[in-house]
Amino acid sequence: MSFKDLKLNRPILRAIAEAGYDNPTLVQEKTIPIVLEGKDSITSAQTGTGKTAAFALPILQLLFDKQDAPKKGKKVRALIVSPTRELAIQISKNFTTYATYTNLRTAVIYGGTSIEPQKDILNKGVDILVATPGRLLDLHKQDAVNLDYVETFVLDEADLMLDMGFIDDVKKIERLCPETKQTLLFSATMPFKVEQLANSILKDPERIEVTPTSSAAKNVSQILYYVPKRNKIELCLHLLRNTIKGSILIFRRTKFGVDKLEQTLTKNGYKVERIHGDRTQNERQNALADFKRGKVNILIATDVAARGIDINELDAVINFDLPNIPETYVHRIGRTGRAGEFGHSYSFCSADEKTYIKNIQQLINVQIPIDHNHPYPLDPKAKPIVHKKKGSKYKKGRKGEGSKKKKKRWY
Known part of the structure; x- marks a missing residue:
């Protein structure tokens, strides 16, 4: 299958070709048509499988008709929430690459840096916003970002998001977006917590699984x-x-x-x-x-x-x-x-x-080969070191014997 078969338009196909991609990966083949149909989806795929393009390309396609709003008139129509700054920057770069031949603007916001320049960028108007949860909520509190027009909401690396304790923030952000939005959830693993979150925010989602999440890389x-x-x-x-x-x-x-x-x-x-x-x-x-x-x-x-x-x-x-x-x-x-x-x-x-x-x-489901031939082998009988708390060397009771003897009584 080629990207043309996925019904993507010319400007996007041209940007993909220039980025050096010929054929879609499995996760892209399965996800892009579902996103273009406007359905909610839950995708389990590891990093390195090309999942950023799996949501970035169809989102750009869906927004393509609305791209010519004057800069000031641009509203955030796609929101991608990501757990770490590095990941947010990476996603934003990908969007910018794929949107080369469109007028769609992408911005990325994250904590740990000054908030003012980010406010200025948002003030100029953007179509696609990539954000970490904490900074997004800070900016929303300050009325610097409006999520009333979000059409597609993407939750990336949901398992890591929950491990990092962002569950309440994620739910809050989801509630700030319109009820009519399309929601896409991506996660490398599918623990029970992620399933619970998916059930609470997705509407009748399509499930996409690319290689069982547990299989270790073959090469x-x-x-x-x-x-x-x-x-x-x-x-x-x-x-x-x-x-x-x-x-x-x-x-x-x-x-x-x-x-x-x-x-x-x-x-x-x-x-x-x-x-x-x-x-x-x-x-x-x-x-x-x-x-x-x-x-x-x-x-x-x-x-x-x-x-x-x-x-x-x-x-x-x-x-x-x-x-x-x-x-x-x-x-x-x-x-x-x-x-x-x-x-x-x-x-x-x-x-x-x-x-x-x-x-x-x-x-x-693999026995990892053991290398015994090294200078620091572990004794097979070795037990984990348990650090016991030492009790006080003093007897319970408030005064030592010496101080009791020395004490002069007033009576």
Whole structure:
């Protein structure tokens, strides 16, 4: 099937061709006709399957007839809500690319930067707005954005949105849009919370599933290392010296962990950058740009910061800390081995992460090969370290024996 078969108009087809896309991906083939018919839909597809174009192209087509309103007269007719700034910026770039030969204007708004320039952009009038939930509600409170004319409402990465605690914001935003709108929900995984949300905001939706959400990327080799927690950094250095080469994305569970690993690798002479939620928008964008340009070849990130990052040529992913949500593992390793290339993933499992690996293997239905041949093996009998709180060395009761003896009585 070609994009022409999907009944897209000439200006959009021309922009797609110039962007270098010939044929639609499976998620685009299934989603575009449903969106063009004006139906609600719920799509489960992982990042890297081309889902941004699956909603961007039909939305541009639907808005094409209304594009010639004078700039000031432009109303927000399509609203895309995204959980992270990186993802919002990425979606907005895609819309701008596909809308090259139309007069449709796209704007992106997110927190962590000054609100005034964003107000100015909105004031000039836009057709398509991409936003993170917090900043969108702030701007709405200040009467800087009007959602009364929204015709299509897209909720992207719904599972991450809920993990980040945006459920109430999302419901509030949905209520601010007209009841007649078309709603599209996209999610990499479909946990119960996402199903519940879908039932509350979608009207008789079409369901689209592209590859079972649990299948791990086919062209990614996976290796598992059992290693004591205290030796993970040594194992990481050992593999970087001897095994893992090229551009590498390392996942850690916490921001503190990201910072600590970055310091160690830098001390050892590696060129490293890091992204997590506490870094400013500017710092995150610069870190990503340096990584993409090859100025640094290692990027360390938390899961939240890494969602929506589009890195085309990634050689390897290291799961320094295993995720406690098995679907997250699938997401992480799906960052490499994209667009027909081959990728590698390396996972470190300490004694307290054994249940995580069990759940991951159940989900992907694959026994991940174990490499025992490394200098820091984990004792198979090792139990997770439990940090017990030590009680006070003082006896209960308010006064020590000494002070009771010394005390002069007044009677």
